[in-house]
Structure formats: structure tokens, C-alpha cells
Amino acid sequence: MQFRLIQPTDNPALAKILRDNLKANGLDIPGTAYFDDLEHLSDFYQQTGRDYLVALNDAGEILGGGGFAEYLPDQGIAELQKLYLTDTAKGQGVGYRLVRTVEVMAREAGYQQMYLETHHALKPAMHLYEEMHYQLVPEPLKTAVHQTMDCFYVKPLVKS
Template sequence: MHHRIIEPKDDLILADIIRTNLKANNLDIPGTVYFDDNLNHLSDYYLASPRRTYFIALDDADNIIGGIGLAELDFMDGTAELQKLYLTDAAKGQGLSYKLMELVEKAAVDRGYKQIYLETHTNLMTAIHVYEKCGYKLIEKPNEVVHSSMNRFYLKELT
């Protein structure tokens, strides 16, 4: 796997990967990113600020196999939000999630963030395993949560 920063040409491919994953986990429901207005235009969001980034994961033939995002979190000082870690089915089971997590954590440190927050759902047990193995700690649901169907919330201090 190698990676690059998101480009507009990636938007629809990435939206399909995300929706496919959510549907496979019975999360194609209101209150998830599945119905976010900007899902088909993620590059607009991630390229609009130097405090954000989205890494596109590519296979050896330069096919998009997933990605991971990072953005400022408005309701916790010095905190970034890890966003939209998704892989194609063919890319799963190869340890790529861990590599993407390392990549986004380094990007967060480089941008001056002190901690990373994320939201997930109990249906995403594989993701929860990855997050916990990477040192993310379960926290109470913040009042400011936008995706109302999410039911697990994590925070990790960065060093």
C-alpha cells in the first residue's frame, strides 16, 4: 500500500467504498455518514483547510482501496477527529488499517494536535478492535455529537 492526499477525482469512488462498508454493517441509516450531504464531495471539505487532510490508500496498481481522514474538532481544544477509515473488502485483513492509523496520527502531531477523538458504532467490531489496539480509550458520549446513530466514542493522547 502507498498513499496520497485526496483529489476531486477520488470523491465518488471513496463515497462508494464508505457506503458499501456501512451497508454491509447495517449502518445505511439516518444519523450516519451514509446520508451526509458532502459524502460525494469529500475533497472539497478536506482540501479547504490545512488543519484537515484525507489520505487515499492505493494498491500497487494505483487503485483506490480506502482511506482515512483527519479534521479539527471544534468542541475539544487541541483535538483532531479521526474520520472515515474505510477499506475495500479486498484490502481488509492485511494490517492496512494500522498503517493508516499511524499515518493519520503522525499528521495530527505535525499539525499540533494533542489528542485524537473518534466516533464509531458497535456494529463495526473490527474497527473497534483496531482502535483499542492502537491505544484509543472509550469515553462518554460528548453532547456535541452530530452523527446521532454513533454509539461508541474514543480518545487518544498523542505524544
């Protein structure tokens, strides 16, 4: 398995992975990333202070991805965004490696904390975040873009 930065040709596969995950969990509804402009995902992450990694298997097939972007930049807080994997990649440690790598990139971009929003129906995601020492907070740090999300986490980005 390897990681690389997102490319425009990745957009269709990543959009499908994200939407398939949300639909499988009953979250293909307004207020989720399901309705984001995923067909141009790579464009969003081309701006300074943002990055998105794509996970590939040994055959070069996309297993999923995850990235970060500014959330409260004046407070040094980035948001972990759009971390989704194919069903075949789940349970293989890909999510852990992906989150760790994205955290390093965010820290190198100057962020001191990582924030994320998820939904209680995404139990494996919540387990991953808690295993990686994200702390559940009672509400979003600011008004959430994806209003349906109902679980919020924060983690300091310290050098390991």
C-alpha cells in the same frame, strides 16, 4: 501499497467504499456518514487543519482512506474521520498503517489528542482502535454530528 492526499477524482470511489461498508453493517440510516456529502469529500479536507489520505494498492486502485479534522481545536483535539477500507484491504494491516499516518499528520498540524466516533456494529473498527491504544469514553466530547454512532474513543498524540 502507498498513501497520498485525497484528490477530487477520488470522491466517487471513496463514497462507494464508505457507503458499501455502512450498508453491509446495517448503518445506511440517518445519523451516519452514509448521508454526508461524500461526492465532495475532497473539498472538505482542503481547509487548514484537515487532511485525508487515500490508500492505493500497487496497481493504483483505491483501497480506502481516512482523515482528520478539527473537533475541539481550542483544546487541541482532532477527530479521526471516515476511515473505511474495501473488503479486500481488510485484515492486511492497511488500517493500522493508515491510522498511524493520519495520527502523525494530525500531530504535525498541532493537535495533541485524537477523538473518534464509531458504532458497536463495526467490531473490526473497534478492535483496530483498541489495538492502537484508543480509550473508550462513555459519551461524545460534544454533541455528535452523526447521532447514530454510539462508541467514542480518545487517544493522546505523542511523538513516537
